Amino acid sequence: MDLRLAGKKAFISGSSQGIGYAIAAALAAEGVQVTLNGRDAARLDTAVARLREEHPHSNPTGLVADFAKPDEVSRLLVELGDVDILVNNVGLFGLAEFGAVDDDEWARYFDVNVMSAVRLSRHVLGGMLERGWGRIVSISSESGVNVPADMVHYGVTKAAMIALNNGLAKLTRGTEVTVNTVLGGPTYSDGVAATVAAVADAQSLPTDAMKQAIIGQNRTTLLERFLDPAEIANLVAYLASPLASATNGAAVRGDGGVLTGML
Numbered sequence: 001m002d003l004r005l006a007g008k009k010a011f012i013s014g015s016s017q018g019i020g021y022a023i024a025a026a027l028a029a030e031g032v033q034v035t036l037n038g039r040d041a042a043r044l045d046t047a048v049a050r051l052r053e054e055h056p057h058s059n060p061t062g063l064v065a066d067f068a069k070p071d072e073v074s075r076l077l078v079e080l081g082d083v084d085i086l087v088n089n090v091g092l093f094g095l096a097e098f099g100a101v102d103d104d105e106w107a108r109y110f111d112v113n114v115m116s117a118v119r120l121s122r123h124v125l126g127g128m129l130e131r132g133w134g135r136i137v138s139i140s141s142e143s144g145v146n147v148p149a150d151m152v153h154y155g156v157t158k159a160a161m162i163a164l165n166n167g168l169a170k171l172t173r174g175t176e177v178t179v180n181t182v183l184g185g186p187t188y189s190d191g192v193a194a195t196v197a198a199v200a201d202a203q204s205l206p207t208d209a210m211k212q213a214i215i216g217q218n219r220t221t222l223l224e225r226f227l228d229p230a231e232i233a234n235l236v237a238y239l240a241s242p243l244a245s246a247t248n249g250a251a252v253r254g255d256g257g258v259l260t261g262m263l
Contacts, residue, residue, distance in 0.1 A: 001243075002030075003030045003237060003238065003240075003241035003242075003243060004241055004242045004243065005027065005030040005031055005032050005085075005237070005240065005241050005242075006030065006031030006032070007031060007032075007033075008027075008031075008032045008033070008084040008085055008240075009032070009033050009034075009035070009082070009083045009084050009085070010024075010027050010032045010033070010034045010035065010083055010084065010085035010086070010087065010240070011034075011035045011037065011063075011080060011083045011085070011086055011087070011120070011124075012024050012027075012034060012035070012036060012037065012087040012089055013037045013067065013087065013088055013089050013090035013116055013120060014037060014038065014067075014089045014090025014091065015034075015036040015037050015038065015047070015087075015089060016036060016037070016038030016040065016043045016044045016046075016047040016062075017038075017043070017047065017189075017190045018189035018190040018191055018229055019089060019139060019184070019187060019189050019229045019232050019233065020036075020037075020087075020089040020090070021036070021047055021051075021229070022228075022229035022230050022232065022233035023087055023089060023139075023232070023233040023236045023237070024036050024047075024051060024060065025051060025054060025055070025230075025233065026230070026233035026234060026236065026237040027085070027236075027237055027240065028051055028054075028055040028058040028060060029055055030237060030241075031057075031058075032058075032085065032240075033058065033059050033060070033061075034051070034058065034060050034061075035060070035061045035062065035063055035080070035083070036048055036051065036060060036061070036062045036063075037062065037063050037064070037065060037076070037090070038062070038064065039064065039065065039066035039067075039072075040064075041064045044062040044064055045062065047062070048060050048061065048062045063076050063079055063080065064076075067090050067111070067112045067115075067116040068108060068111055068112050073116070073119055077119065077120075077123050080123065080124075082124070082127045082131075083124055084128070084131075084133065084134055084135065085134070085135045085136075085137070085240045086120055086121065086124050086134075086135070086136045086137070087137050087138075087139070087236060087240070088116065088117035088120060088121070088136070088137070088138035088139065088161070089138075089139045090112060090113075090116050091112060091113045091116075091139070091157075091158075092108065092109050092112050092113055092154070092157075093151075093154055093191050093192070093195070094151070094154065094195065095150050095151055095195065095199070096150070096151065096153065097150065098149070098152045098153075101152070101153045105153065106153055109153050109154065109157050110157055110160070113154075113157035113158065113160075113161065114157050114160045114161060114164065117138050117161055117164055117165075118164065121136055121164075121168055121179075124136070125168065125171065125177070128177045129171075129172070129175055129177055132175065132176055132177075133176045133177065134176075134177040134178075135177070135178055135179075135180075135239065135240045135241075135244075136165070136168065136177075136178070136179040136180070137179075137180055137181070137182060137236050137239050137240055138161050138164070138165050138179075138180075138181045138182070139181075139182050139184055139232070139236070140158045140159075140161045140162050140165075140181045140182065140183055140184070140251070141154075141155070141158040141183060141184050141185075142183050142184070142185050142253070142255040142258045142259050143155040143158050144157075144158030144159040144160075144161065144162050144183065145159070145162075145183065145251075145259055146258070146259060147159065161181060162181050162183075162251050165179050165180065165181045165249070165251075166181075166249060166251075169248050169249030170249065172248060176245065178239075178244065178245070178247060178248040178249075179248065179249065180239050180244075180247055180248065180249070180250045180251075180252060181250070181251045181252065182232060182235055182236060182239070182251075182252055182254050183251055183252065183253045183254060183255050183259065184227070184232050184254050184255060185221050185227050185253075185254065185255030185256040185257075185258045186214075186221065186226050186227065186256075186258070187226060187227040187228070187229055187231075187232055188211075188226035188227070188228065188229075189229050192226070196210055196211055196214065197210075211226070221255065221256030221257045221258050222256060222257025222258075222260070223256040223257060225256075227254070227255075227256050231254065231256075232254050235252065235254045239252065
């Protein structure tokens with residue numbers, strides 16, 4: 001299917017690996033000129049080179065910035081320029097007991113998971129409205145709806161992202177700009193793989209056994225498996241396209257059936 005995205009420009013935060021890279025690859029395959037982002041220059045350069053090799057006709061670039069550091073974010077915004085598609089993907093993730101998460105850690109999670117989307121959206125939304133077309137897609141989580149007891153700090157920030165996009169969508173009334181949120185399910189990204197491996201190591205279990213144990217606890221999906229990053233990326237590519245023109249202000253489930261309620 002032609003998503004009619006050829007020639008568009010996109011920026012994907014946190015895209016040197018995992019879900020963010022998969023989104024960049026999906027958009028590049030549709031002819032989008034993508035700008036990747038990561039906090040490590042060498043890793044980002046590797047990702048840009050890999051994307052260029054996978055999609056020779058694309059022209060990917062990279063912008064280094066750590067969204068936990070305001071000065072680096074300010075520099076990125078100066079260098080970014082106008083984009084047609086913004087994907088707010090960067091985020092922190094981790095298991096922690098509620099009582100063990102202090103104020104500084106709460107602030108760090110909000111700064112990266114929520115304020116990154118605030119700052120980027122504030123930077124691009126005005127230009128999208130002036131040009132008459134644009135897409136903002138934010139990667140939230142089913143954990144923002146059903147907050148896990150062992151990731152309260154994470155879930156709360158993902159709920160805030162849903163709320164942010166709900167409000168931003170109301171600013172696009174009567175235009176061809178849309179703002180949507182993807183509620184991703186447990187996805188075997190690089191970050192999740194590292195977390196699973198760490199938990200497995202702490203319990204002296206093989207990583208595959210821990211992965212299956214998580215599935216067995218119904219921590220994943222009706223699919224009974226982790227999602228692949230490409231499955232989230234395909235949904236994002238659709239929402240970023242003109243074909244999704246009737247979808248605005250939505251929290252779209254790409255959770256594999258973790259959220260089993262009708263609404």
